[in-house]
Amino acid sequence: MNCMKDKxxxxxxxAKQMLEKYGATRxxxxxxGSLAYPELQSDVKENAEKHSRTKPxxxxxxxxxxxxxEFKIQDVCDAFKFPRKIQATALIYFKRFYLQWSVMEHHPKDIMLTCIYTACKAEENHVSAEELGKGIDQDHQVILNNEMIVLQSLGFDLIVYSPYRSIDGFINDMEDFIYSNNGQLQYLKDLHETAKMVAxxxxxxxxxxxxxxxxxxxxALRRANEEYPVVNFERYLNSVLSRQHPARPVPELTKYLDAIDQMVNNLVTPTAADMKHIDRKLKYCRDPGSHEKSKKRKHRSKD
Structure with missing residues (x-):
């Protein structure tokens, strides 16, 4: 976790250094896949004045x-009715990309679309860039332009293992732990769907x-089992470990599950309103000229 924070x-x-040196971060x-960085400002004084106005x-x-x-990735995937596997793959690509880059360098809206497009290709559910762009009213060329930098940032390692197949496997395994009556089987189905939503x-x-x-x-299953109590989950964990990892104690696994639970509890889903101020700052960082245009518009509106 600390390693990720460091990245x-x-x-x-x-990106901050780029803003100080070049007056822009885009x-x-x-x-x-070749990159074009902002040009070095020849007027140091002018650059310093710009930076004083533009905050990273x-x-x-x-x-x-x-x-x-990341929430938008799920929205777009839902709109296109993509399988959960594609959604998960796109999210992992997006997260891994921004372990290397700042949003001030590459706009997340563009990278989001390219990650979805790349995930579709990797998972053999091909959708053209044109179709994807048209579906959400975005220029498909942006998707294609960013494809190589996304692939390079991922080290061309496109294989992603998501939890959904594991959930399916554990659900099948749980059938041995419940009574074969309709009520319990229905609970198991509810548990299954809830676990996927938690995932x-x-x-x-x-x-x-x-x-x-x-x-x-x-x-995810433990959390869902609290809502639809199908099994004694601690007993089930003991059973899983005794068969797969007999040397690993249950408390060690429980510690990991607790840590995952805590991250889910702390998950924040920002709204468009929450993003308004940050979007404005991002725009000024990436395109300093927009700051001057904004000031001129405000000045004209006062006249």
Whole structure:
């Protein structure tokens, strides 16, 4: 966890330095993945004045912005009726990308779309960039332009293991722990669906990068089992460990599940209203000229 915080901090610091040096943070990407950075300001005094007006995003503001677009990834995937596997893969791509980059360098709206597009290709559920862009009224060329930088940032490692298959497996296994009456079987179905919804939330937390799919699945099932009590979950954990990891004590696994639970409890879903101020700051960081245009518009409105 500390390693991830260090990476977020390093990316934020690099963007701040870019803002100080160049007066802007926007990194443009060509189709071949080559990057175009802002040009060095020749007038140091003018650059200093610009920087005094343009404030970089704080680390917690970047975190909120990422959280907002992680929720948007799920929204877009739901709108296209993509399987949960694609949604989970896109989220992991997005999270891994921003372990290396600041949102001030690459706008999360653009990266979000490219991550969904790349996830569809990786999971063999191909949707064209044109179709994806048209479906949410965005320029498909932005998706294609960012594809190479996303792939490079992922180290071309596109395999993602999500918790949903593990949830399915544990549900099948739980049938041995319940009575075969209709009421219990219906509860098991409800438990299954609830666990998948819990897993959807879990995938938006840092737990998706820190814990194994099996641990994420068990945490989701334990949480769902509180609402639909189908099994004695501690007894079930004992059974799972005795068969798969006999040397591992239950308290150790429980500690991991508790940590995942805590991350889900702390999950924040920012609204568009919450993002208004951060979006404005981001716009000024990436395009300093917009700050001057905004001032001129305000000045004209007063005249």
């Amino acid at each position: 977020y901090k390093a990316a934020n610091h690099r 990194v443009d990407v060509d189709l071949d 995003l704080k680390i917690d503001e970047e975190q909120l912005l990422r959280a907002f677009y 959807d939330k879990t995938m938006r937390t840092e737990a998706s990068l820190l814990f194994s799919p099996g641990q994420l699945a068990l945490a």
